[in-house]
Amino acid sequence: MSYEVPDLSAVVAEQSHNLLFATVSGAHLYGFPSRDSDVDLRGVHVLPLAEVLGLRHGPETKERMWVRDGVEIDLVTHDVQKFCRLLTRPNGYVLEQLLSPLVVHTTEAHRKLAALAAGCLTSRHGHHYRGFAATQWRLFEKTAEIKPLLYTFRALLTGVHLLRTGEVNAHLPTLLEELDGPDYLPGLIEAKILGEHRALAGVPDRPAPERLEADLAHWHEELRQARETSDLPLEPPAFEEVHDFVVSTRLT
Known part of the structure; x- marks a missing residue:
């Protein structure tokens, strides 16, 4: 990934509760940040x-949005139990935040929890990514912007990859190559760099509507098949280990 993690140690030091971790999520993690994108910080605090x-x-949840050194920062942390x-x-968001390379x-404690993540993967995560893709597609139909279109395909390809391999990969450029x-889509990623809310209509080589709909249907079908044939369990085998992690973390 070309994105470099900014030095946000001061942000961490300012928090009123201890942080187990803080990672960058959102468009930077997905591989298509715009020049004016905010930085989505996600993490876990311990009450x-x-x-x-x-x-x-x-x-249980702390949210804050502010501007530091000209960059808008959106910080959301959950208590370790939540x-x-x-x-x-079957929540792909928290998996991506926990395992984010940024x-x-x-x-x-972050490293211990990340080691338990593989035992939290289930075939039911396919429902999460299907629902997220559907929500973003509806937003694209409403706004005709590139951003929700990229979010739609990012969700579908992440879901397919997870169900086939048991690995969490949220980086769309990598997923496009592997799948x-x-x-x-690479051209649309380049176009989005120029503006967070750029319209698809402003891209010269944009795909035709019927092509978009055909590809959307194709990847929804790929996700459905991947869910039905996945070797992942229905329930997380690491549930008890995660429970023990919460208890020990709280007590220490």
């Missing part, structure tokens, strides 16, 4: 026992 056992419960609860469900902050994806 102290007093904020879990007492009458005043700490925040994050691991999502991890043991690491801003890490700990030994022989639509040949017009």
